[in-house]
Amino acid sequence: MFVLSARPIRQTMAPSSGGTTMPALEKLIKISKDRSYDVYERFLWPERVSEDALWCDENLLTTYGTPLHDRLDERQRIALSKWEAINFFSLNVHGIKDAIAFVCNRFYDRRYEKYSEYLHFFLSEENAHMWFFAKFCLDYGGKIYRTLSVKTDDASSALVSDLYMFSSTLIFEEFVGFYNQKVGNNDSVPEIIREINRQHYIDESRHVQFGREVIKDIYEEIRRTDPNWEGRHAEIEKTIKRIFLHFIGLMYSPSAYADAETHKSLGFSSAPELRNVLRNAPERSAYHALWFKKTAKYFENLGAVSSSDFL
Numbered sequence: 032m033f034v035l036s037a038r039p040i041r042q043t044m045a046p047s048s049g050g051t052t053m054p055a056l057e058k059l060i061k062i063s064k065d066r067s068y069d070v071y072e073r074f075l076w077p078e079r080v081s082e083d084a085l086w087c088d089e090n091l092l093t094t095y096g097t098p099l100h101d102r103l104d105e106r107q108r109i110a111l112s113k114w115e116a117i118n119f120f121s122l123n124v125h126g127i128k129d130a131i132a133f134v135c136n137r138f139y140d141r142r143y144e145k146y147s148e149y150l151h152f153f154l155s156e157e158n159a160h161m162w163f164f165a166k167f168c169l170d171y172g173g174k175i176y177r178t179l180s181v182k183t184d185d186a187s188s189a190l191v192s193d194l195y196m197f198s199s200t201l202i203f204e205e206f207v208g209f210y211n212q213k214v215g216n217n218d219s220v221p222e223i224i225r226e227i228n229r230q231h232y233i234d235e236s237r238h239v240q241f242g243r244e245v246i247k248d249i250y251e252e253i254r255r256t257d258p259n260w261e262g263r264h265a266e267i268e269k270t271i272k273r274i275f276l277h278f279i280g281l282m283y284s285p286s287a288y289a290d291a292e293t294h295k296s297l298g299f300s301s302a303p304e305l306r307n308v309l310r311n312a313p314e315r316s317a318y319h320a321l322w323f324k325k326t327a328k329y330f331e332n333l334g335a336v337s338s339s340d341f342l
């Protein structure tokens with residue numbers, strides 16, 4: 032999902048240097064240890080997932096709030112919820128793959144020395160998440176959807192490129208967290224779905240804390256050291272906003288509409304046509320804001336974007 036650009040070779044930590052760990056990170060490491068679990072034993076995987084109930088909260092469906100939603104009957108809404116859940120979990124698989132690749136490239140770079148210890152926990156947790164999201168998609172949907180990458184390979188320096196990668200990861204994690212928290216507390220969705228969402232939400236709260244910390248650290252360094260800060264800031268603001276809009280767009284999946292046959296139920300000639308209508312429906316803006324506002328506000332408070340009203 033994230034595109035990495037070529038970077039200069041970095042200086043790595045000398046074998047004897049060890050890592051300085053901030054108290055906040057030490058706390059995160061302790062919580063990660065205390066809450067660790069065997070992912071391969073964590074869930075009871077049913078033979079099949081019931082299609083008698085929605086697979087997410089109704090107000091998480093991408094038709095919700097529009098007049099089209101009212102034209103779907105219960106069975107059609109359940110079909111949509113199933114394939115949108117497969118889409119959502121597929122997005123996680125791709126996002127995690129890229130986050131893992133990125134983190135592996137940064138282990139023991141001098142720049143991230145103080146984070147190295149925590150990054151091992153991050154990596155191990157994301158590996159577990161990728162396993163359960165992929166298993167769910169394959170066992171109950173028979174596939175993992177493909178996805179489009181966000182273009183961040185035009186970064187003007189290696190550090191700006193890192194800022195984009197950590198920002199993409201954070202924006203995605205908070206986006207996922209909103210969904211996970213709601214579905215993880217919904218007693219009417221099938222148990223395996225509730226449990227996956229619940230577990231992921233618990234683990235991700237630590238990643239979000241870490242992401243906010245490291246982004247602030249990188250952003251401040253760029254601001255302090257860049258001789259062309261004004262131009263750099265404009266570039267950063269534009270890219271951060273583009274990342275948000277990219278993720279909003281990914282919620283609307285033509286593949287999910289096609290598998291659920293939602294476009295046929297609503298009289299559209301193709302799934303991409305329905306996708307464009309829903310993506311641009313004015314009623315949907317309020318839901319985009321609901322999902323992404325908190326994170327946009329974080330970037331506004333940081334100074335990376337001038338206002339969080341662009342969603």
Ligand SMILES: [Fe+2]
Pocket residue numbers: 127156157160231235
């Ligand atoms: Fe995750």
Ligand SMILES: [Fe+2]
Pocket residue numbers: 157204235238
């Ligand atoms: Fe994460």
